[in-house]
Amino acid sequence: MTADDGTVRSPRRAVLAGLLVLLLMSAAGAGFLAGNAGDPGDDSAEAGFARDMATHHAQAVEMSMLAVQRSGREDLRTLALDMGLTQQAQIGMMRAWLDTWNLSPTSTAAPMAWMNDDTGMNHEDMTAEPAPDGDRAAMPGMATPQELDALRQQQGAAFDSSFVDLMVRHHNGGIQMVDAVLARGPDPLVRDLATSMKRGQQSEITALEQIKADLVETP
Amino acid sequence: MARKRAARPLSVGRPRPWATIAAFAVVGTFTAGIIGYGVYASSLADRPWTDKLAAIDGITDYVAQKPAWLTQQHKPGSLPYEVTPSVGGDHNGAWQNCSGTVYDAPIATEHATHSLEHGAVWVTYRPGLDAGQVRKLADRVQGRDYTLMSPHDQLTSNVTVQAWGYQLAVDSADDARIDTFISAARVKAGPEQGAPCSGGNTATGTTPQQGGQQ
Numbered sequence: 001m002t003a004d005d006g007t008v009r010s011p012r013r014a015v016l017a018g019l020l021v022l023l024l025m026s027a028a029g030a031g032f033l034a035g036n037a038g039d040p041g042d043d044s045a046e047a048g049f050a051r052d053m054a055t056h057h058a059q060a061v062e063m064s065m066l067a068v069q070r071s072g073r074e075d076l077r078t079l080a081l082d083m084g085l086t087q088q089a090q091i092g093m094m095r096a097w098l099d100t101w102n103l104s105p106t107s108t109a110a111p112m113a114w115m116n117d118d119t120g121m122n123h124e125d126m127t128a129e130p131a132p133d134g135d136r137a138a139m140p141g142m143a144t145p146q147e148l149d150a151l152r153q154q155q156g157a158a159f160d161s162s163f164v165d166l167m168v169r170h171h172n173g174g175i176q177m178v179d180a181v182l183a184r185g186p187d188p189l190v191r192d193l194a195t196s197m198k199r200g201q202q203s204e205i206t207a208l209e210q211i212k213a214d215l216v217e218t219p
Numbered sequence: 220m221a222r223k224r225a226a227r228p229l230s231v232g233r234p235r236p237w238a239t240i241a242a243f244a245v246v247g248t249f250t251a252g253i254i255g256y257g258v259y260a261s262s263l264a265d266r267p268w269t270d271k272l273a274a275i276d277g278i279t280d281y282v283a284q285k286p287a288w289l290t291q292q293h294k295p296g297s298l299p300y301e302v303t304p305s306v307g308g309d310h311n312g313a314w315q316n317c318s319g320t321v322y323d324a325p326i327a328t329e330h331a332t333h334s335l336e337h338g339a340v341w342v343t344y345r346p347g348l349d350a351g352q353v354r355k356l357a358d359r360v361q362g363r364d365y366t367l368m369s370p371h372d373q374l375t376s377n378v379t380v381q382a383w384g385y386q387l388a389v390d391s392a393d394d395a396r397i398d399t400f401i402s403a404a405r406v407k408a409g410p411e412q413g414a415p416c417s418g419g420n421t422a423t424g425t426t427p428q429q430g431g432q433q
Contacts, residue, residue: 020244027248028255078313079293081418089413196412199291207293207312 038187039101046190047103048114049181050094053197055111056139056177057087057094060170063143066151067163076160079207083167086200093193111138115180141173157215164212171201171208271403272385275396281306282384289384291336291410296427298329303373304343305332307383311427316419317341319362322369324423334367335383338409339416340401343371344378344392352377355392365405365416369423382408 040046064084178198289307315330317339360368376388382404
């Protein structure tokens with residue numbers, strides 16, 4: 001290697017310098033990748049939560065849209081619209097996580113499988129309370145197909161009352177799922193949305209119970 | 220150069236300081252790795268919106284100072300608020316439509332507070348503010364989702380901007396801090412992620428339209 005200034009460097013030194021630069025660049029790259037490698041994997045609690053909560057939310061949207069169309073109470077229709085639109089948007093957020101993590105939005109794993117791990121919480125605990133008709137729901141608090149069918153047949157105050165009962169149970173189940181993922185120290189994205197879900201659903205349960213009390217007083 | 224080469228000829232046979240080179244290589248490799256990770260970590264930029272809001276001169280951060288005020292229950296009728304205009308707390312079951320909506324008359328705080336919970340930024344101005352100033356404010360709101368604007372007759376400054384837990388009071392619509400506030404807080408400041416601005420109450424008037432109860 002002959003430079004303009006006429007110096008003749010040892011080729012070994014040039015090779016050494018080149019190797020050193022290469023080493024530093026790959027170390028910087030490895031540092032970046034090490035950060036990126038923190039994305040939750042296919043069998044992580046985060047991915048399981050995102051998939052199962054999307055399904056869980058979808059049923060809440062289904063019931064909420066029924067109430068928006070059918071309830072005779074303006075306060076209940078407004079609350080149902082709030083819950084339905086919010087949960088549909090949250091489904092979109094959870095799908096976007098899975099996209100970002102290069103994971104499928106669905107899985108063949110059993111519902112709530114991500115909760116069956118070594119933290120001592122499991123699926124059986126979560127669904128220990130069977131649905132009234134004896135048909136065990138797939139996830140905590142979800143309505144069974146029979147309960148949904150019955151809700152679709154109802155009108156007036158009977159509909160309002162069934163809707164409130166099903167939705168309070170649904171939200172309580174959702175909060176159990178949130179607590180389960182939070183107990184696993186999740187990714188900050190998951191932690192923040194899960195925390196927001198818990199606060200929102202707790203205040204919605206209070207609002208639903210107020211409407212329920214009013215329904216009982218003025219049937 | 221020739222002089223230098225003559226002064227220090229290529230040292231043949233002199234042992235190279237391999238230990239020093241290796242030490243530098245190891246330290247350099249670690250440093251580069253740390254820098255690489257740093258670039259990644261800063262690309263994540265953990266919660267930058269709170270930092271941006273905190274950096275605004277004159278902003279009041281109620282999330283930090285008065286978290287107990289920021290309750291989220293639905294309640295009917297007129298409600299008391301600790302801050303005027305409200306920055307959070309219990310609210311009406313119906314939110315005020317906040318899809319970039321400019322209201323030309325005062326609106327109910329009970330509805331607007333629900334909009335803040337959903338992530339909206341509420342721009343308020345003193346009635347009688349110069350029409351040009353009002354237009355400059357409206358330009359920041361009209362058609363911009365998760366914002367709403369209305370006159371408010373209890374302001375002690377010309378303009379205030381509110382998000383859930385944050386408030387900024389300024390004298391002029393020309394104040395650049397308004398833009399910083401809106402861009403940092405919009406959507407992000409609401410504690411209820413994913414909640415809508417559409418589908419809300421669109422009527423003006425300071426009496427809540429419908430209750431949490433009928």
